[in-house]
Amino acid sequence: MAATEIELTPDQRLALETELRTLADDEFVIAERYTEWQVHAPTLESDLALANIAQDELGHARLWYDLLEELGYDETDLLWERDPDTFRHATLSELPFPEGEWADAIVRSYLFDVAEGLRLEALEDSAYPAIADRVGKIQREEGYHTEHAENWLERLATDDEGGDHLQAAVDRLFPHALALFVPAEPVPFGAETVSGDGAGSQYTDADALPDAATVEETIVSEGYRSDSLATLGERWLDRVVPTLESHGLRTPVPADGEITDELVPDACGRNGNHTDDWDTLYADFTHTYRELGREDATMIMDRPE
Amino acid sequence: MTSETQPETDATPCGYTEYREGPAIDDLPATGVGATGVDAAVWDALYAVEDPEMPVSIVDLGLIYDVGVDDGLARVDMTLTYSGCPARDMLQNDVREAIQAVDGVEDVDINLVWSPEWSVELVTEAGKENLRDFGLSV
Numbered sequence: 256m257a258a259t260e261i262e263l264t265p266d267q268r269l270a271l272e273t274e275l276r277t278l279a280d281d282e283f284v285i286a287e288r289y290t291e292w293q294v295h296a297p298t299l300e301s302d303l304a305l306a307n308i309a310q311d312e313l314g315h316a317r318l319w320y321d322l323l324e325e326l327g328y329d330e331t332d333l334l335w336e337r338d339p340d341t342f343r344h345a346t347l348s349e350l351p352f353p354e355g356e357w358a359d360a361i362v363r364s365y366l367f368d369v370a371e372g373l374r375l376e377a378l379e380d381s382a383y384p385a386i387a388d389r390v391g392k393i394q395r396e397e398g399y400h401t402e403h404a405e406n407w408l409e410r411l412a413t414d415d416e417g418g419d420h421l422q423a424a425v426d427r428l429f430p431h432a433l434a435l436f437v438p439a440e441p442v443p444f445g446a447e448t449v450s451g452d453g454a455g456s457q458y459t460d461a462d463a464l465p466d467a468a469t470v471e472e473t474i475v476s477e478g479y480r481s482d483s484l485a486t487l488g489e490r491w492l493d494r495v496v497p498t499l500e501s502h503g504l505r506t507p508v509p510a511d512g513e514i515t516d517e518l519v520p521d522a523c524g525r526n527g528n529h530t531d532d533w534d535t536l537y538a539d540f541t542h543t544y545r546e547l548g549r550e551d552a553t554m555i556m557d558r559p560e
Numbered sequence: 561m562t563s564e565t566q567p568e569t570d571a572t573p574c575g576y577t578e579y580r581e582g583p584a585i586d587d588l589p590a591t592g593v594g595a596t597g598v599d600a601a602v603w604d605a606l607y608a609v610e611d612p613e614m615p616v617s618i619v620d621l622g623l624i625y626d627v628g629v630d631d632g633l634a635r636v637d638m639t640l641t642y643s644g645c646p647a648r649d650m651l652q653n654d655v656r657e658a659i660q661a662v663d664g665v666e667d668v669d670i671n672l673v674w675s676p677e678w679s680v681e682l683v684t685e686a687g688k689e690n691l692r693d694f695g696l697s698v
Contacts, residue, residue, distance in 0.1 A: 314644025318674065388582065388675035392643055395677055 261383075265444075265455040269464070270473035271383060272326060273343070273441045274480060277525065278374070279319035280344035281435070283334070285367060286312035287540050288348065289360070297357055304403055305360065311396050318389045325385070327448030330552040335544040339529070339537040341442045345434035346524040349533045350427075358411055358420035359428065365404035366432040369495055372397060373487045374480075382478030405498070412502035425504050432495075433514060434523035436488030438471035440464075467526065488514065582625055582637065585676040589622040589684055598629045598664035605658040606636075612647045616690040618655070622682025625673055632666035634659050639678045648672075 263271065289309035296302035320333050347367060352359050375394050381387040411417035441464045449455045457463050464470075475483050492514070496506050507518055522528040544552075583590070592603025606624055607617045618624060618638070626637040636655060640648060652670050659668045680698055683691065688698045 310644040314642065317648075318643055321672075388673065392674040392677040395679075396643060 265458050266465070266473055267477055268326065268444070268455060269441050269458055270470055270477055271479055272323065272444070273439050273470050274386075274474050275319050275323050276343045276442060277345075277439045279316045279323065279333070280342045281348050281367075281371075282312045282319065283316035284342070284344040284348035284536070285363075286310075286316065287536060288350075288352065289364075291352060292360055295352075295355065301357070308364065308400050308403070311400070314396070315393050318393065322385055322389075328445055331550075332445055332447070335541055335549065335552060339533060340527050342524070342529070342533070342537075343439040343442065343527070344524050345431060345437070346520065346522060346530055346533075347428060347431040347434060349524065349530060349536055350431060351532050351536075353427075356420065356424065358417065359424040361404050361407040361411060362421060362424035363428055363432075364400060365408055365498075366428060366495060367435070368397065368400040368404060370432065370435045370487070370491050372401060373490050373494075377480045377482040377487060380478075380481055386479065408498075408502055412504070418503055421502065422504055425499060425506060429507055430518055430520050431523070433488070433519045434525055436484045436491065437519060437523050437525040438467040438484055439525040440467045440527050441470045582639070582673040582675040588625060588676065589619075589682045590624055590626055591619060591684060592624075592627065595627070598634075598662065599627060601662045602627050602629060602634050602636075602659055602665065605662050606655065609651075609654045609658050612650060614691060614694055614696070616683075616687050616694070618651070620684045620687030620690060622678060622684065622687065623651075629665060632664065633669060634662070634665045634667070635669045635671065637671045637673050639673055641678050643674070 286309040289305050289312065292305045293302055293309075296305055320330065323333055324330070347363060350363075372394075375390050375397070378386055378390050381390070408421065411421050441458075443461045443464060444455050444458045446459050449459055465473075471484060474480050492508060492512065496508055496512075499506055508514065522530050524533075592600065592606070595603050603619065606627070607619050609618045610616060611618055611621050611623075614621075621641070623638050623640065624636065625639060626635075628635050636659065638652075638655065640651070645651070652672070655670060656668045659665055683698060691698045
């Protein structure tokens with residue numbers, strides 16, 4: 256049964272959309288970056304591994320975007336003609352890889368996939384059935400991502416040069432990984448998804464939206480996600496910090512384990528502020544669409560009514 | 561799936577809420593056995609649709625979760641082996657065309673479901689034979 260048949264209050268819908276946008280955008284954008292490795296990976300094996308991981312993440316992005324489509328959007332609204340400022344992925348996904356830095360791909364994948372695993376666990380019993388129904392499928396396809404990253408972490412950490420490259424990647428990426436746990440600023444409802452001045456029409460105006468913390472509270476209180484991002488962030492730190500330290504890597508987390516806002520970059524993505532590299536990436540992945548003068552995403556078949 | 565045939569009177573309500581997408585795993589694979597009339601014709605049409613990569617019917621591959629025809633509207637619940645399947649649109653198109661050709665069907669409604677998630681356990685014995693002939697070890 257389509258999710259649209261569930262009656263949602265505007266606040267419920269806003270909470271759902273916000274959660275879905277972060278899930279979908281994280282996956283889509285990191286996949287766009289991973290695919291860059293298909294011409295640069297150090298071995299054919301690595302090339303295949305990252306290409307596969309990228310394909311998985313694109314598949315997962317599609318599963319989440321599907322649910323936004325059930326709320327009235329289409330692929331054009333969600334990707335090809337979307338205002339780049341309304342993407343809500345954490346900046347970890349969008350940063351370019353420094354040339355040839357395989358260690359960056361490994362550290363990034365490790366930080367991202369551990370976070371994703373924890374996030375999915377918190378969605379297993381989502382009160383929004385269509386979310387819960389997708390989690391098992393995604394988890395089944397995710398297991399090897401973390402395994403792949405951990406395996407490479409271990410290999411790279413065995414010599415000094417590899418360790419230096421890993422450390423540089425941790426220094427660069429860790430703050431942007433913390434962004435994964437920042438509550439996202441909500442995005443106004445698309446005018447095309449709301450009928451006239453009916454329910455939700457007030458939220459087509461950005462100024463009328465509640466703040467990120469309020470929306471995050473709704474996501475948890477409605478049971479769309481069982482744990483807060485703050486709780487997930489603590490679990491993530493408990494897992495990644497000891498692992499990185501076991502490989503001789505330092506993190507910016509102070510000895511008392513206290514994460515302060517100063518550790519998170521101003522441009523963290525979730526708040527709508529992105530790095531300049533995002534503009535370039537957005538221009539790249541929408542290039543063909545614009546060059547061909549498209550007005551909608553081309554489908555083999557018409558979408559069912 | 562148990563080999564015992566359960567009398568229909570033993571049917572119990574689905575454990576999921578009405579909003580959950582998929583059937584219970586014990587009811588899968590759905591193969592259309594026992595279907596009659598237009599339903600049976602729809603199943604026959606689905607048997608003729610092959611996976612784009614392997615010579616096996618999508619029914620024997622276990623992708624079809626439920627079929628029902630009601631007043632000319634054929635509804636199909638189906639899944640895909642892989643979330644990133646590049647043939648998603650193509651496969652749905654094949655299914656739609658196959659079913660639309662069935663006498664007594666006017667419209668087709670395809671519902672992609674992801675739970676229970678597909679696994680090789682859902683491949684029928686006939687499907688496993690096809691896959692073995694193709695060179696896969698299942």
